[in-house]
Amino acid sequence: EIPRKTIYRLSIFQRCLQRLKENKVETVSSEALAKAAGVKPTQLRKDLTHFGQFGTRGLGYNVSGLSSAIAGVLGSSRLQPVILVGVGNLGSALLRYGGFQKEGFEIVAAFDSLPVPARAKGLKTALMKATDLTRFIRRQNIKMAILTVPALHAQEVVNEMVAAGIQAILNFSPVVLEVPKNIIVNNVDLAMELENLSYFIR
Amino acid sequence: EIPRKTIYRLSIFQRCLQRLKENKVETVSSEALAKAAGVKPTQLRKDLTHFGQFGTRGLGYNVSGLSSAIAGVLGSSRLQPVILVGVGNLGSALLRYGGFQKEGFEIVAAFDSLPVPARAKGLKTALMKATDLTRFIRRQNIKMAILTVPALHAQEVVNEMVAAGIQAILNFSPVVLEVPKNIIVNNVDLAMELENLSYFIR
Ligand SMILES: NC(=O)c1ccc[n+]([C@@H]2O[C@H](COP(=O)([O-])OP(=O)(O)OC[C@H]3O[C@@H](n4cnc5c(N)ncnc54)[C@H](O)[C@@H]3O)[C@@H](O)[C@H]2O)c1
Ligand SMILES: NC(=O)c1ccc[n+]([C@@H]2O[C@H](COP(=O)([O-])OP(=O)(O)OC[C@H]3O[C@@H](n4cnc5c(N)ncnc54)[C@H](O)[C@@H]3O)[C@@H](O)[C@H]2O)c1
Known part of the structure; x- marks a missing residue:
């Protein structure tokens, strides 16, 4: 059972990734994404492990890849x-x-x-x-x-x-x-x- | 520095106490108040200790006393x-x-x-x-x-x-x-x- 607070944070990460996409940013480190979302990098990493393996150590996350993975988890990719x-x-x-x-x-x-x-x-x-x-x-x-x-x-x-x-x-x-x-x-x-x-x- | 989540919970306790007041209930146990607010009794007691000593062991809390103490803390007793x-x-x-x-x-x-x-x-x-x-x-x-x-x-x-x-x-x-x-x-x-x-x- 995934805590409701984790799901709220997923939505917040999603909003930050959408803003990065609008600014044509292709990759983002867990530190930078965590700071934009107002959480610690350990919290971001812990939240994401509930749903799979994302990003590569040292390179960070692929913005559009992570964003569509989160949309899939939240069910917000369909109307x-x-x-x-x-x-x-x-x-x-x-x-x-x-x-x-x-x-x-x-x-x-x-x-x-x-x-x-x-x-x-x-x-x-x-x-x-x-x-x-x-x-x-x-x-x-x-x-x-x-x-x-x-x-x-x-x-x-x-x-x-x-x-x-x-x-x-x-x-x-x-x-x-x-x-x-x-x-x-x-x-x-x-x-x-x-x-x-x-x-x-x- | 008191966590914001504690302050949210104070508001929830306050709403529960107001409902008890409307139903002419004079005292309430920490178990009953915690259940109405959707938290564990240990969380309720921990939250209240930030603001002072309330209630007596075995007798529970005085509903109108605790309610006006919380209103004082929240600043909601003045417009x-x-x-x-x-x-x-x-x-x-x-x-x-x-x-x-x-x-x-x-x-x-x-x-x-x-x-x-x-x-x-x-x-x-x-x-x-x-x-x-x-x-x-x-x-x-x-x-x-x-x-x-x-x-x-x-x-x-x-x-x-x-x-x-x-x-x-x-x-x-x-x-x-x-x-x-x-x-x-x-x-x-x-x-x-x-x-x-x-x-x-x-
Ligand atoms: N309507 C909703 O149900 C709803 C739900 C969630 C979020 N929101 C958000 O709430 C905000 C308002 O939504 P809305 O539907 O009422 O929009 P709206 O366009 O009906 O109202 C916005 C009002 O803000 C005024 N305004 C614009 N610039 C201003 C300024 N510099 N100073 C003072 N007033 C200014 C406009 O004249 C207008 O009357 C939006 O940011 C929206 O995203 C609205
Ligand atoms: N207006 C706000 O800004 C605001 C803010 C916070 C909370 N609320 C809460 O939101 C709720 C709505 O507020 P409001 O200001 O829009 O009130 P309102 O009285 O303007 O609207 C309520 C609507 O519900 C309808 N209704 C009543 N019983 C119904 C039923 N059984 N089935 C279907 N419809 C029914 C009424 O006909 C009315 O159109 C209230 O509970 C209020 O406390 C409102």
């Missing part, structure tokens, strides 16, 4: 369909963000208990009623969802999504979601981010 | 002013979020190079031109900022904010910001969150 549930203030801003598609994720449909067509104006994402959620997840075999419903409704929506086949959830509602062991939830709590920052400006 | 820069799709959604105020953070002003008044309609937050940024930060002695400008402009905006006195930044732009050692940046990269999730649905 993954994602649904979004709760098309309010935050949900509608996330629908308009082009950065997900660039990294290999496409929001294929958005669901709301009271859909407001203007919130999805000009987008190709289909806006659907919450009552269509289960059927859509099953028919399209969707595994990932972004949850931007009010805290009060979060758990009930998650229960329905998991029963229909969702395995991974990016949760913005400030609640601790209860899910079976095999379901993975990443929480984004923006108020907690500010609380973390405020400690350091004493 | 902190925050500014937001970049009032586009994401920025305008964050402006409307009531959850920041509940946790002790007030967005006192929002800045944009092309302010669109409709984006701040109905809100008491002042919408100002980007040219007013430095003067506002200095006059109001603002220490924290939320950054929701396009990646292309993120570094130049950060340079101006840091020069004016900002010490902590919550960054949403998908760029690695370069800041002096005493400035703290928390990055929220939503595409990376999805990448992290997608690994686990293999």
Whole structure:
């Protein structure tokens, strides 16, 4: 079982390699890649050994070779369909963000208990009623969802999504979601981010 | 120097204590509090010893006592002013979020190079031109900022904010910001969150 923190770091290494590729750099030493990613070289080497043998001693890593190897491991080399549930203030801003598609994720449909067509104006994402959620997840075999419903409704929506086949959830509602062991939830709590920052400006 | 991860966990303990308070629970054992927070009891005890002696052996912790001690440590018992820069799709959604105020953070002003008044309609937050940024930060002695400008402009905006006195930044732009050692940046990269999730649905 690979620790989640290692997977986060893989994404960070991947971002650094993409920037090197844009600057036409072909090889990079583990010291230089580690510094760009903000980790120690021993941590970088340890993380990569989970996935295979990369680079040659003394020569460093081949930038495009390592980058496509990491894309393979992360599953980001193929476009993954994602649904979004709760098309309010935050949900509608996330629908308009082009950065997900660039990294290999496409929001294929958005669901709301009271859909407001203007919130999805000009987008190709289909806006659907919450009552269509289960059927859509099953028919399209969707595994990932972004949850931007009010805290009060979060758990009930998650229960329905998991029963229909969702395995991974990016949760913005400030609640601790209860899910079976095999379901993975990443929480984004923006108020907690500010609380973390405020400690350091004493 | 207390690790940042310890401070994150303090916020999580705080959320659990608030839920216990809402359910009129007066004392809690370290095992029960650790389980609610998703950590081991040894981790909970180790984190709390950074800040003082809490609880009595055998009796556990006094819920409201520990909660106000943590609020004191986190600085969340007094309202902190925050500014937001970049009032586009994401920025305008964050402006409307009531959850920041509940946790002790007030967005006192929002800045944009092309302010669109409709984006701040109905809100008491002042919408100002980007040219007013430095003067506002200095006059109001603002220490924290939320950054929701396009990646292309993120570094130049950060340079101006840091020069004016900002010490902590919550960054949403998908760029690695370069800041002096005493400035703290928390990055929220939503595409990376999805990448992290997608690994686990293999
Ligand atoms: N807006 C922000 O910046 C922000 C920041 C941090 C966290 N959050 C959290 O994100 C969530 C969404 O916030 P928001 O500001 O967009 O709220 P919002 O009220 O603007 O939007 C919520 C949407 O969810 C829909 N909804 C309610 N119940 C539903 C259900 N059962 N199925 C499908 N849709 C349902 C509503 O119709 C509404 O459109 C909240 O939990 C909030 O705490 C928001
Ligand atoms: N929308 C999302 O859901 C989302 C999700 C993840 C990350 N992001 C990131 O957040 C940032 C904002 O995204 P968005 O979708 O809101 O973009 P947007 O283009 O809708 O908004 C950006 C705003 O910043 C303003 N701006 C540009 N330069 C500025 C400057 N120098 N000073 C002040 N304001 C300036 C623009 O006028 C515009 O209003 C981007 O970096 C994006 O990559 C957005």
